[in-house]
Amino acid sequence: xxxxxxxxxxxxxxxxxxxxxxxxxxxxxxxxxxxxxxxxxxxxxxxxxxxxxxxxxxxxxxxxxxxxxxxxxxxxxxxxxxxxxxxxxxxxxxxxxxxxxxxxxxxxxxxxxxxxxxxxxxxxxxxxxx
Numbered sequence: 001x002x003x004x005x006x007x008x009x010x011x012x013x014x015x016x017x018x019x020x021x022x023x024x025x026x027x028x029x030x031x032x033x034x035x036x037x038x039x040x041x042x043x044x045x046x047x048x049x050x051x052x053x054x055x056x057x058x059x060x061x062x063x064x065x066x067x068x069x070x071x072x073x074x075x076x077x078x079x080x081x082x083x084x085x086x087x088x089x090x091x092x093x094x095x096x097x098x099x100x101x102x103x104x105x106x107x108x109x110x111x112x113x114x115x116x117x118x119x120x121x122x123x124x125x126x127x128x129x130x
Contacts, residue, residue, distance in 0.1 A: 010116060011080040016070050016103055017088040017095055018044055019063035023120050032087045036061040040087075050094045063094040070102055073110040081114045090117055091124040 007013065018040075020032065036044055037060060044060035056062035073082055084090060084107070090100060107115045119125055 007083060007086065009081075010083040012076070013083045013086040014069070014072055015085055015087045016066050016072075016106075017063065017085050017090065017092070017099070018066065019049070019059075019061045019094075020088050020092055021063075026120065033061045036087065050096070063088065063092055065095070065099055067099075067102075070106055073106055073113055073115075076110070076113070079112045079114075081116065084115050084117045089119050089121055091119045091121040093121075093124065 018032075018036065020027075020030070022028070022030070041060045044064060045058075047064045047066065049056040049059070049062035049064050051063070073080075084103065088095075090103060107113075117125075
């Protein structure tokens with residue numbers, strides 16, 4: 001996953017987490033939500049959401065963890081610019097602290113890449129020491 005991207009400012013995407021909730025007006029036309037509701041719907045619904053509710057179970061854009069993707073960047077030998085969680089926000093409140101830490105551990109271990117972590121939740125990023 002992530003070895004090809006149409007995003008012009010990055011070489012690869014890496015999504016150990018998918019899903020999000022809207023927090024600003026900038027979220028109104030979220031491409032990640034549109035993809036989750038259409039092209040990726042069936043794939044995402046196969047994974048249980050972090051917060052189990054009937055609504056989240058049926059919502060492909062509810063936050064979901066993908067631990068099997070955590071080591072992906074370590075398998076990419078060629079250095080890349082990697083967009084972390086293009087389909088989520090790493091600092092979403094539903095993502096457990098331990099999982100955020102595991103994502104950062106992977107980035108430190110596979111340090112030949114340049115990682116781009118975008119967030120609309122900078123206060124959690126500061127609290128977590130990112």
